[in-house]
Amino acid sequence: MKDADQKYKRKNLENKNTRGVNMRKSWKWALCLGVVSLLLLGGCGKEKTEPVDLVLVTDGSEVASDAVYQSAWNGLAQYGDESGLKYEASVPAGRTTEDYENTIKEAAQKGASVIVCVGTSMSRAVYDAQRDWKDVRFLLLEAEPVSESGRSRLRGNTESLEIDVSEAGYLAGYAAVQAGYTHLGYIGQKNEENGTKYGTGYALGAEAAAADLGLGENSITLDYTYRKSSSVSPSYLEKIKSWYGEGGQILFSDGASYQNVLGAAASAAGGALIANGGVEEYANAVLKVRLDYGTAVYNALKEMKQKDFEGGKIVTRGVTDQEISLEWNQDAVPYFTEDQYRALCAKFSAEDFSIPDGDALSSPDQYKLSCVSVQKVK
Incomplete structure (x- = not known):
């Protein structure tokens, strides 16, 4: 009878040990599955953005609705096609300086080397962006970068381009x-x-x-x-x-x-x-x-993509430039x-x-x- 009791106890202990091992294995599998799921969900949550080299940032207008933007876009696209560079136009969600700054930031984070903006509405955004993104070159048409206090400054990575109307x-x-x-x-x-x-x-x-x-x-x-x-x-x-x-x-x-x-x-x-x-x-x-902003932008991009580009200046174009x-x-x-x-x-x-x-x-x-x-x- 004593031997039978000992056998029963040993059997019981073996069963407990087996259940413990199985439970530990189950927890390990559950943990692994959880980690994999999180990784997969994390991957789904991030949109893969394609790098871009040239970006035209508008003031909230669609490119096709404005003659200046359409002309500037044509010049940017021509240069991009000829140079084998990726390019795009970005339309801000709104028409505030913050909207413009956010759109410029997104373009810079995508890898843009040159960002083209148009008009005085973009002056404040470019004033700050030329300081924050020193590796990016900015082309501002028909305006100069101006601070909130009204101070104008063109840094070495920025060129202001005007057509003499x-x-x-x-x-x-x-x-x-x-x-x-x-x-x-x-x-x-x-x-x-x-x-x-x-x-x-x-x-x-x-x-x-x-x-x-x-x-x-x-x-x-x-x-x-x-x-x-x-x-x-x-x-x-x-x-x-x-x-x-x-x-x-x-x-x-x-x-x-x-x-x-x-x-x-x-x-x-x-x-x-x-x-x-x-x-x-x-x-x-x-x-x-x-006013051929397309030719003006095309010619400016040719200069700005050179290693020895020197910004910090206002360039004026006109009839003799065929613009x-x-x-x-x-x-x-x-x-x-x-x-x-x-x-x-x-x-x-x-x-x-x-x-x-x-x-x-x-x-x-x-x-x-x-x-x-x-x-x-x-």
């Missing part, structure tokens, strides 16, 4: 007078530097054309108005139509968003229009000024020819040619305008 205005004014128009109009934004630059070039171009044609004093009328905002009410359409009805012949603007209204008014009144860039086409646009051009409807303006256009473009290469700064429309006497009579209208 006064030259675009000069082309428009010269061609309009050469085409036979004698009553010109101009609308620009009062608080924007480009508003006065376009207007000054427009007036001086018209003056030069009138002088070349041998026209007399005050033979050209130039009506102008500066608006405080680019937004317009429907009633403004009627005001523009009235201007045409009172003798106005051809209208030019600084390319702000109200150009659509000008196009509609010109078509409704049967007047002529000088279109300024834009993705739209207007039936009554007999002349069109083009400002003029198109026209030959049927509508038969008096303006290719030969005249080539001769006009050649002027910009002359050493003694320059378009002075300032506002020739507000202060015409300071610019010695004689053939052009400038009138301010409300």
Whole structure:
């Protein structure tokens, strides 16, 4: 009986040991499975981002909706394709400086070597980013990096690129007078530097054309108005139509968003229009000024991708760089020819040619305008 009890106890102990071993094995398997599951879930949670070399960061606008962005994108894409570099456009979630900074940060973290931005709305974001991402090169179009306090600074990894819009205005004014128009109009934004630059070039171009044609004093009328905002009410359409009805012949603007209204008014009144860039086409646009940001960006990228690139400067482009051009409807303006256009473009290469700064429309006497009579209208 005693032997039987001992056998029973040994059997019981063996069973307990076996259960303990099995339980330890089960826990080990469960632990392994848990770790594997966490690793798999962790892998699923992270999106694999493809590295990119060139990035265009917008101000929240879609590329296709804005002529400047579309042109800049074309130049970036051309350079990327030719160089075998990956590129993309990034549209921020919102239109605040924080949104822009976050989008620039994402581009830098993807490996971007050059980030292209456009306009004064990006100035603050680029000011900080050029300091935070010293290995990234920044190309800022039509603006300079500016701090929150208003301090401007271009670091060695940043270039500011501007197209001299006064030259675009000069082309428009010269061609309009050469085409036979004698009553010109101009609308620009009062608080924007480009508003006065376009207007000054427009007036001086018209003056030069009138002088070349041998026209007399005050033979050209130039009506102008500066608006405080680019937004317009429907009633403004009627005001523009009235201007045409009172003798106005051809209208030019600084390319702000109200150009659509000008196009509609010109078509409704049967007047002529000088279109300024834009993705739209207007039936009554007999002349069109083009600012080729695509070529400007392409040329800038070629320089910025060089090892010996030196930033910290403002680069100005224009007619001689073939980044400002003029198109026209030959049927509508038969008096303006290719030969005249080539001769006009050649002027910009002359050493003694320059378009002075300032506002020739507000202060015409300071610019010695004689053939052009400038009138301010409300």
